[in-house]
Structure formats: C-alpha cells, structure tokens
Amino acid sequence: MNQSIISADNNFIELERWFSNKRKVLLVCDSSIKFLSELNNKLENITTPIVKFSNFQPNPLYDSVVEGVKLFRAEQCDSIFAVGGGSALDVAKCIKLYSNLPGDGTDGFWLKTQINPSDIPFLAMPTTAGTGSEATRYAVVYFDGVKQSITSESFIPDIVLMDPNSLKTLPLYQRKATMCDALCHAIESFWSVNSTEESKAYSKQAIQGVLENFDGYLNNTDAGNGGMLKAAHMAGKAINITQTTAGHAMCYKITSLFGCAHGHAAILCDRILYSWMLQNTNKCIDSRGEDYLVNTLNELGQALGCSDALLGAEKLASIFEKLDLSIPVASDSQYEELKNSVNPVRLKNHPVFLDVDSIDYLYHQILK
Numbered sequence: 001m002n003q004s005i006i007s008a009d010n011n012f013i014e015l016e017r018w019f020s021n022k023r024k025v026l027l028v029c030d031s032s033i034k035f036l037s038e039l040n041n042k043l044e045n046i047t048t049p050i051v052k053f054s055n056f057q058p059n060p061l062y063d064s065v066v067e068g069v070k071l072f073r074a075e076q077c078d079s080i081f082a083v084g085g086g087s088a089l090d091v092a093k094c095i096k097l098y099s100n101l102p103g104d105g106t107d108g109f110w111l112k113t114q115i116n117p118s119d120i121p122f123l124a125m126p127t128t129a130g131t132g133s134e135a136t137r138y139a140v141v142y143f144d145g146v147k148q149s150i151t152s153e154s155f156i157p158d159i160v161l162m163d164p165n166s167l168k169t170l171p172l173y174q175r176k177a178t179m180c181d182a183l184c185h186a187i188e189s190f191w192s193v194n195s196t197e198e199s200k201a202y203s204k205q206a207i208q209g210v211l212e213n214f215d216g217y218l219n220n221t222d223a224g225n226g227g228m229l230k231a232a233h234m235a236g237k238a239i240n241i242t243q244t245t246a247g248h249a250m251c252y253k254i255t256s257l258f259g260c261a262h263g264h265a266a267i268l269c270d271r272i273l274y275s276w277m278l279q280n281t282n283k284c285i286d287s288r289g290e291d292y293l294v295n296t297l298n299e300l301g302q303a304l305g306c307s308d309a310l311l312g313a314e315k316l317a318s319i320f321e322k323l324d325l326s327i328p329v330a331s332d333s334q335y336e337e338l339k340n341s342v343n344p345v346r347l348k349n350h351p352v353f354l355d356v357d358s359i360d361y362l363y364h365q366i367l368k
C-alpha cells in the first residue's frame with residue numbers, strides 16, 4: 001500500500017489540510033499528548049470537531065477497542081487520528097478495522113469475525129521511535145488475559161506524521177529501550193527466513209539510521225530525534241514483510257519476569273543470538289541454505305559498519321554495553337520457566353533451529 005509521510009513543518013500545515021475535509025475525527029491518544037504543546041495548540045484551533053479517546057492501557061485490552069468503536073459510531077466520526085506509542089497506534093488500528101464489522105463486539109465477537117477491509121481515513125503520529133507500528137499490518141490486544149495478534153493490510157495508516165518534537169520529553173530509559181526495539185526489528189528482519197531484497201533494504205536503512213543518529217538521539221537533538229523516527233519507521237517496514245524471529249519470541253518472558261522494557265529485553269537476546277547463530281549455521285532451516293545464511297550474517301555485520309559477521313556481533317554487544325542497560329539475575333526456577341515459555345511456532349521465522357536445550361543455554365548467556 002502507498003503510505004505518505006508528512007511533517008509538522010509550517011505549524012502542522014499538512015495536518016490542517018488533512019483535517020479540512022473531515023466531518024468529525026476520533027483522536028486516539030495516550031498520555032504523551034499532554035507534552036505536545038504545539039500540537040495541542042494546533043488542535044484547539046482546528047474547526048473540525050474532535051472526539052478524544054484515551055481510555056486504554058499499555059498492552060491494551062480488546063474491551064478498550066470495543067469502547068473506542070462504540071464512541072466512534074455514537075459520535076458519527078468519519079476518520080481517526082492516532083497519537084502515541086505502539087499501544088495507542090494498535091488500539092487505533094483495531095478501532096479502524098472493527099468499526100467496519102457488524103455487531104457491538106462483545107464477548108470477543110470481532111476476534112472471530114471475518115475481516116472486511118476498512119477504508120476509514122487514518123493518520124498516525126508516533127511519539128516513540130521504536131515499535132514501527134505505524135508501518136505494520138500487525139496489532140496486539142489482550143482478550144481474557146490472552147494475547148491476540150491481529151493482522152490486516154487495511155489498518156495500516158494512510159498517512160504518518162513524523163515530528164521530531166514528539167520525542168523531546170521521552171525519558172532516557174524509554175528512549176534507549178525503544179531505540180533497541182527498532183534496532184532489533186531491523187536485525188531480526190534481516191536474518192529472518194522471510195527476508196526479501198526489499199525487506200533487507202529497509203533493514204539496512206534502519207540499522208544505518210540508528211547508528212548515524214545514535215548520539216544525537218540519546219542527546220535529544222532535533223536531528224537525532226528526526227533521524228531515529230525514520231529509522232524506527234524503516235525497521236517497521238522491514239518487519240511488516242518478515243515478522244520478527246527468536247529474539248522477540250524469547251524476550252517477552254524476560255519482560256514479564258523482570259519488568260524490563262520490551263526493547264531492552266529484545267537487545268538482551270539479540271546480542272547473544274547473533275554470535276550463537278554464527279557458531280550454529282549448520283543448523284540452518286532457511287530454505288535458501290547455509291551459505292546464504294552465512295552470507296546474510298556477514299552482510300548484517302557490514303550493515304552494522306563492520307567487515308564481517310564476527311565483528312558485527314561484537315558491535316551489537318558493544319552497543320548494548322554503551323547503553324548501560326541492566327542484565328537481570330535469574331533463579332533456577334526462573335530459568336526453568338523461561339526455557340518452557342518460548343512458543344516453538346514463533347521460532348519458525350528464525351533461520352537457525354532452536355530446541356529446548358539451545359533455548360536454555362541461550363537464556364543462561366542472556367541473563368546472569
């Protein structure tokens with residue numbers, strides 16, 4: 001699909017144009033919007049009626065989406081503007097999709113209903129440089145405590161507003177963790193069994209964008225923030241094609257056991273996985289073969305600015321060191337829980353075969 005990118009230049013002139021032909025807009029936003037004074041000033045002066053919806057949490061619930069759809073319909077909105085991190089964008093994506101389905105969605109009805117593509121106009125403004133949700137056909141919501149992955153091409157936003165100012169007030173830990181999420185998306189996409197020439201090109205651009213903007217972004221410069229937004233978006237485009245791999249499959253339990261942010265947990269895993277994969281290319285399950293995998297891992301090293309995979313893996317480890325992120329300490333019972341937590345189906349995108357013993361070994365390298 002064709003997605004256009006707009007900027008916040010000239011006091012959000014392009015956003016104002018988007019609003020100009022809308023009847024009523026549902027604004028789906030998280031708490032980050034309160035820090036965006038210039039955007040708020042603009043929205044106050046836009047004459048198109050706006051209905052705000054922010055009654056959802058991180059790791060959003062399906063029931064919050066149901067509530068959002070109810071509001072969208074009751075207020076007779078005709079379009080959606082999402083402002084926030086991955087959860088806000090995922091909620092907005094699901095509201096767009098489910099507004100188009102019959103019924104009121106109670107008891108998880110829409111999760112079981114055949115999806116109709118939705119053409120509700122949808123503009124998204126990410127306020128973190130990490131998830132890349134604005135570029136993907138995936139959204140995650142929780143129903144009865146169970147994670148639901150929803151996939152639809154039709155809920156990818158038509159327009160993305162990238163404003164470096166939106167990252168200005170991001171706390172340092174969140175800043176680091178979201179960047180790591182973007183970097184891990186790009187890396188895992190690069191070695192995924194689903195990679196294509198196109199996805200690899202997006203991954204390379206994302207990795208180079210992360211490296212080039214690393215210092216500026218951590219020092220909260222406009223150029224660094226703008227560059228990192230683009231890099232995270234490119235990484236989103238890459239995983240939109242390939243999905244993520246073992247690093248992501250293994251990182252969720254680290255987050256739930258130790259409370260690390262998602263991107264922090266992802267880089268904990270990928271920094272170890274990269275070098276482990278180099279030693280285990282004989283267990284390649286990518287149909288393109290072991291030589292292709294070795295070549296891909298070397299190309300990844302080059303994308304990271306190194307001459308080969310070995311140095312690339314060292315570079316990834318050094319990026320992790322530089323960020324001064326903690327390494328959780330796990331007990332024997334937690335290691336037991338971790339090794340049984342990884343859904344083998346989710347490892348199918350990973351190019352090297354992983355059995356329970358390898359997963360256990362890796363968790364012992366990843367954690368202390």
Ligand SMILES: [Fe+2]
Binds near residue numbers: 181185262
């Ligand atoms: Fe992620």
